[in-house]
Each structure stands twice: as structure tokens, then as C-alpha cells.
Amino acid sequence: MIKDQIKNLIEEKSACIGVIGLGYVGLPLIVEFTSKGFQGIGFEVDQKKVDSINNGDSYIVDVSDEDVQKCIDSGKMTATTDFSQLEKCDVIIICVPTPLRKTKDPDMSYILAAGDEIQKYMRPGQLVILESTTYPGTTDEILQPIFEKAGFKLNEDFLLAFSPERVDPGNAQFQTHNIPKVVGGVGEDSTEVASLLYSKIVNEVHSVTSSRVAEACKLWENTFRAINIGMANEMAKLCxxxxxxxxxxxxxxxxxxxxxxxxxxxxxLGGHCIPLDPHYLSWKARQHGFDSQFITLAEEINSxxxxxxxxxxxxxxxxxxxxxxxxxxxxxxxxxxxxxxxxxxxxxxxxxxxxxxxxxxxxxxxxxxxxxxxxxxxxxxxxxxxxxxxxxxxxxxxxxxxxxxxxxxxxxxxxxxxxxxxxxxxxxxxxxxxxxxxxxxxxxx
Ligand SMILES: NC(=O)c1ccc[n+]([C@@H]2O[C@H](COP(=O)([O-])OP(=O)(O)OC[C@H]3O[C@@H](n4cnc5c(N)ncnc54)[C@H](O)[C@@H]3O)[C@@H](O)[C@H]2O)c1
Structure with missing residues (x-):
């Protein structure tokens, strides 16, 4: 059974973890898994980042050169632009960008490109997890069909989950290991296995019943911040x-x-998250005829x-x-x-x-x-x-x-x-x- 098979590999730490996209989110994540004894392969389209990692140099402020060098020296971590190595991975975590188009609609092209690479090299017995911030439904509406079209069956050949990344670049107090991780699978088996995986690198895992809840949770958090910052900005002008x-x-x-x-x-507002993420939520709500007034107002004040x-x-x-x-x-x-x-x-x-x-x-x-x-x-x-x-x-x-x-x-x-x-x-x-x-x-x- 695929669930037990991947659970065993995780428990024995013999699972190979592939991380697609080695930026602010992906690099700390692969370093965390590798430091805990897992084999890690990082997949990047940017050759300069691949070379930098393989030379033991970090380009992310929260990850030290020393940590990258240690992972490389241990022989546990490599970075590559060769996606055929995805076949070696038991777990594949997607950490690619999710920007907005000029029209402020979600730009899903990076997730689609990652999904496409995975299906090319997919083999039975893999767990795929999406960490990129995105609208509720992405994991089961976009990724699941890509893998199913390639002939793989959920729960038999692959497992699929969403787990939002909450990293706060530059925050010395809270880093990957001590930020609780929310995990929601497409089905119970996926939730269970993905939760077990993260329990190996973070102190606390909070499992939810679906990938959509986990996707919405991340957007709720960041919309909360955007709206509250909007209120603070309005209060400043008022004061x-x-x-x-x-x-x-x-x-x-x-x-x-x-x-x-x-x-x-x-x-x-600034950064890759707070100015963008509420748009992912309001865009999805609009597809269902719901107009979020708070999000619109905060955007107006903040911008x-x-x-x-x-x-x-x-x-x-x-x-x-x-x-x-x-x-x-x-x-x-x-x-x-x-x-x-x-x-x-x-x-x-x-x-x-x-x-x-x-x-x-x-x-x-x-x-x-x-x-x-x-x-x-x-x-x-x-x-x-x-x-x-x-x-x-x-x-x-x-x-x-x-x-x-x-x-x-x-x-x-x-x-x-x-x-x-x-x-x-x-x-x-x-x-x-x-x-x-x-x-x-x-x-x-
Ligand atoms: N930066 C943060 O603080 C933060 C926090 C929480 C969540 N997130 C979310 O995490 C996701 C990644 O954000 P980030 O800040 O790490 O972005 P980033 O731009 O720092 O890193 C993404 C990396 O993915 C690479 N990439 C793009 N397409 C690729 C592909 N097809 N295959 C392999 N690699 C590819 C890029 O070259 C880049 O190095 C986004 O959805 C973002 O919203 C970011």
C-alpha cells in the first residue's frame, strides 16, 4: 500500500526529498530536510542558483553558507536543473513562485510548469506536496488532473497534499523548525503521510481535512495582515x-x-506575499460570484x-x-x-x-x-x-x-x-x- 510504503521510507529517513524551486522558501526547506538526515535533491531552472548551492554558497539571508556547505559535504544534498532526477524522489515538494498577472489574476504558469515536469518523470509511490501560496482548489483542481491524465491513480500510485509555507524572511526567532505547519491532503492517506513527513522537521504539525482548507488557511492569514495593515495606515492618516x-x-x-x-x-505593502495573496482569494471568490469588500478596501488604502x-x-x-x-x-x-x-x-x-x-x-x-x-x-x-x-x-x-x-x-x-x-x-x-x-x-x- 502506497501509504505504508512512503511512511516507512520517512520513518527510516531513507526517503529522497525533491524540492522544486530553491528560493526563499525552497532553499531553507531542503536544508532542513537534509540536515535531519534525509537525502535532498533541489530542482531549479536558474543555473546560477544551482551552481551556488553546489559550491556551498547561500543566496538567502536566513540560510548560512556554513549550513549549505555542511549539507553538500555530507553528500546528502545536491541541486540540479535536470528534472529527470525527479524519478529518484519519494517526496516532491513544489516551492515555485505564484505571482499575479498584470490584470491582478493569479499566474499559475509556474505551478503548471512544475506539475508538467513531475508528470513526465512520475513513477508509482510518490508523494507530491504543493507549498506555493495559491487559491483554494489548486491542488485538487489543477495538480491532481495533471497526474491522473498521465495515467496515475490517487491513493494507489501517488499521494497529494498542500502545506502552506509560513516562513518570515529575516525573522531570527521563528524559522522553519519552530513555525507550526498546517497540512491538508487530497484524502486522508495524503494528509497522514504528509503530516508525518513534516513532523520530522518541525516541532508542531496541524493536520486539516483537505488541501482546500490548508490553501484557504494561508490566504486567510495573509489577508488578515493586509487588512490590519490597511487599518493601521488609515488610522495613521486619521491621527x-x-x-x-x-x-x-x-x-x-x-x-x-x-x-x-x-x-x-x-x-x-511589500514582499512577495501580503500585497499579492489576498488577490488569489478574492479572484477565486469572484469565480463563484462573491465579492470581498474588505480585500478591495485594504488594497485601495495600502496601495x-x-x-x-x-x-x-x-x-x-x-x-x-x-x-x-x-x-x-x-x-x-x-x-x-x-x-x-x-x-x-x-x-x-x-x-x-x-x-x-x-x-x-x-x-x-x-x-x-x-x-x-x-x-x-x-x-x-x-x-x-x-x-x-x-x-x-x-x-x-x-x-x-x-x-x-x-x-x-x-x-x-x-x-x-x-x-x-x-x-x-x-x-x-x-x-x-x-x-x-x-x-x-x-x-x-
Ligand atoms: N518569500 C516568502 O517569504 C514566502 C513566504 C510564504 C510563502 N511563500 C510562497 O512560496 C512560493 C515561493 O516563493 P519564494 O519567495 O520562495 O519565491 P522565489 O522567487 O524566491 O523562489 C522561487 C524559485 O523557483 C524557481 N523556479 C521557477 N520556476 C521553476 C520551475 N518550473 N522549476 C524549478 N524552479 C523554478 C525560481 O528560479 C526561484 O529560484 C510562492 O508561492 C510564495 O507566495 C513565500
Whole structure:
């Protein structure tokens, strides 16, 4: 019986685990399995990533070179672009991107491509798990038929499950092993075997009755965040209108030990997940005639934040009798959040683009991001790439306005307030002490 066969391989740790897509999600995952004694084969379309891993070099901030090197040296882990090796795998985990199309509809092409490669080399006795974030129904409506068309039968030849990835890049406290894993199979056998597998690498597995519940769970989590951040952004604008310190209000509200969870305003949503995932849910709901008003409203508020930040800059410059046009604006931090190098959907790009479209001369400093490029399909400013400037006294002094978009730890904010006369702080990066000892005008969200 396929269930017992794969369970035995997992218990004995002789199962070979294939991971398709070695990015922010796939690389930590294969390292975790390999470090726990499983054989791991990573499948990638990007030859540079394959070479890097096989040379023991990590390109993901949460995975050290040392860990990758150890897995390679143990002979347990390899990376390849040769998908025919999928045949060797007892478990195949799909971690490919799930972006949106320009129309904001789900782009399923990566999942379809992975499914297609798997069916080409499929053999009886494999468990396939999808980890990419996607709408409810993907696992049983898209993947299952691909394998069945190739002549394989669920529960007899293969098992199939969905388990959402919850990794939070840059979060030192919560990493793969101590983030509870939700697992939902297409049928009981798949749930049982996939849950057993994850129990070997994470402290807690929470099994649910179907892949659709697991898919919806992930989207619920991220929609919750998008909506709450949307509320925090609206409250920040409201507090600004009333002349109340937003950050002091959130800090005070957060002292309530129940019924409140702090979310913070910022220059807009960023990263591969929060700005995109709610669209996967609302798209699927719309197919069934249901319109999600909360998702639409949060999207409207959050996507309007870069414009709001630019308005704060324009108003502040205006008070100094300057126009945006011709002013020098320095952006501090362009990554989508603190202390990481991830630029995907970063709101700083929109802030820069809007400022440049109004004639500002924009420069940036980010210790994690040496260069930023702009997608011409969306650009309204000049779209020229920018390169991070070294942090220096002159850089700060030269700027008519400094805008803090990501509050990286490794930036001397005391120096910024000492040398700049106008700062727009969208992250509350400047603490009370720094603000009180400053002569510069500081505008906060
Ligand atoms: N980054 C996160 O924090 C995070 C958190 C939770 C969930 N997710 C979800 O996990 C999935 C992967 O995200 P990510 O951040 O790891 O993306 P990523 O872009 O960092 O990595 C995906 C990798 O897949 C590779 N790839 C693309 N097509 C492939 C194919 N056909 N075969 C093999 N490899 C292929 C790409 O080259 C890339 O290296 C997405 O669905 C995302 O929404 C991401």
C-alpha cells in the first residue's frame, strides 16, 4: 500500500526529498530536510542558483553558507536543473513562485510548469506536496488532473497534499523548525503521510481535512495582515489629520493584554506575499460570484500609501519654501522591510518613481540593496536604475529631505537627525531620544 510504503521510507529517513524551486522558501526547506538526515535533491531552472548551492554558497539571508556547505559535504544534498532526477524522489515538494498577472489574476504558469515536469518523470509511490501560496482548489483542481491524465491513480500510485509555507524572511526567532505547519491532503492517506513527513522537521504539525482548507488557511492569514495593515495606515492618516501621534497611540493600545494586536503603518505593502495573496482569494471568490469588500478596501488604502508619503514630502518641502521639482530627496532603506534585501513589491520603488515623476532628484542608501531597477511597464518617472550611495555626512547634508522607507538597524539615525533639516519617517525609526535631541523637522506617519 502506497501509504505504508512512503511512511516507512520517512520513518527510516531513507526517503529522497525533491524540492522544486530553491528560493526563499525552497532553499531553507531542503536544508532542513537534509540536515535531519534525509537525502535532498533541489530542482531549479536558474543555473546560477544551482551552481551556488553546489559550491556551498547561500543566496538567502536566513540560510548560512556554513549550513549549505555542511549539507553538500555530507553528500546528502545536491541541486540540479535536470528534472529527470525527479524519478529518484519519494517526496516532491513544489516551492515555485505564484505571482499575479498584470490584470491582478493569479499566474499559475509556474505551478503548471512544475506539475508538467513531475508528470513526465512520475513513477508509482510518490508523494507530491504543493507549498506555493495559491487559491483554494489548486491542488485538487489543477495538480491532481495533471497526474491522473498521465495515467496515475490517487491513493494507489501517488499521494497529494498542500502545506502552506509560513516562513518570515529575516525573522531570527521563528524559522522553519519552530513555525507550526498546517497540512491538508487530497484524502486522508495524503494528509497522514504528509503530516508525518513534516513532523520530522518541525516541532508542531496541524493536520486539516483537505488541501482546500490548508490553501484557504494561508490566504486567510495573509489577508488578515493586509487588512490590519490597511487599518493601521488609515488610522495613521486619521491621527495625522487630528494632530495625534500615531505611534504613541498604537503603543498604548498594545498594552491591552487581550483583544488587540498591534499592526503598524508604513509606506505601503511589500514582499512577495501580503500585497499579492489576498488577490488569489478574492479572484477565486469572484469565480463563484462573491465579492470581498474588505480585500478591495485594504488594497485601495495600502496601495495609496506611497502617494501619501510623497504628499507628506511635498508639504514639508513647501513649508521650507521648496518645490518637489528640483529638490534632492534621499531615501533611506529601499527593501520592503527592515534588515532584509528583498525588493519584491517594495513600496520604496513607488515612492521613488512618484518623486521622480514630479521632478525630484532622488538618491538612496540601503546597506542590503546595491542597485534598484524599475519595471518600465509601471514607471511614470524616468525609470533610470539607481545605485546605493555610501552613507556619509555629505550625503545627508546635501538632501533637501530624507525619507526613511525601511528602518534598517545598521543606519546611524542620530547622525541623520544631526545633519538633515527635514526628515519624513514612515517607520518610526527615530526614537524619542533621537527626536528630542534633534534640530531637524521630523514628519512621521
Ligand atoms: N518569500 C516568502 O517569504 C514566502 C513566504 C510564504 C510563502 N511563500 C510562497 O512560496 C512560493 C515561493 O516563493 P519564494 O519567495 O520562495 O519565491 P522565489 O522567487 O524566491 O523562489 C522561487 C524559485 O523557483 C524557481 N523556479 C521557477 N520556476 C521553476 C520551475 N518550473 N522549476 C524549478 N524552479 C523554478 C525560481 O528560479 C526561484 O529560484 C510562492 O508561492 C510564495 O507566495 C513565500
Amino acid at each position: 495625522n489629520t487630528l494632530g495625534i501621534d500615531t505611534w504613541e497611540v498604537v503603543k498604548a493600545a498594545d498594552t491591552k493584554p487581550f483583544g488587540f494586536m498591534a499592526f503598524y503603518p508604513g509606506p505601503g 495609496g500609501m506611497p502617494e501619501y508619503v510623497v504628499k507628506l514630502v511635498a508639504d514639508a518641502l513647501n513649508e521650507n519654501k521648496k518645490a518637489v521639482n528640483g529638490s534632492k530627496v534621499l531615501i533611506l532603506g529601499v527593501a520592503y522591510k527592515k534588515d532584509i534585501d528583498d525588493m519584491r513589491e517594495s513600496p520604496a520603488l513607488s515612492v521613488i518613481d512618484l518623486l521622480r515623476s514630479k521632478g525630484a532628484e532622488v538618491a538612496y542608501h540601503d546597506p542590503f540593496v546595491p542597485e534598484v531597477t524599475f519595471d518600465h511597464a509601471y514607471t511614470i518617472g524616468d525609470g533610470e536604475p539607481l545605485y546605493s550611495k555610501d552613507f556619509s555626512d555629505d550625503l545627508i547634508k546635501d538632501a533637501d529631505c530624507v525619507v526613511i522607507c525601511a528602518d534598517h538597524s545598521d543606519v546611524d539615525y542620530a547622525k541623520v537627525t544631526e545633519l538633515s533639516n527635514l526628515i519624513v519617517d514612515t517607520r518610526n525609526a527615530l526614537n524619542k531620544e533621537v527626536r528630542e535631541n534633534s534640530n531637524s523637522k521630523i514628519i512621521r506617519l
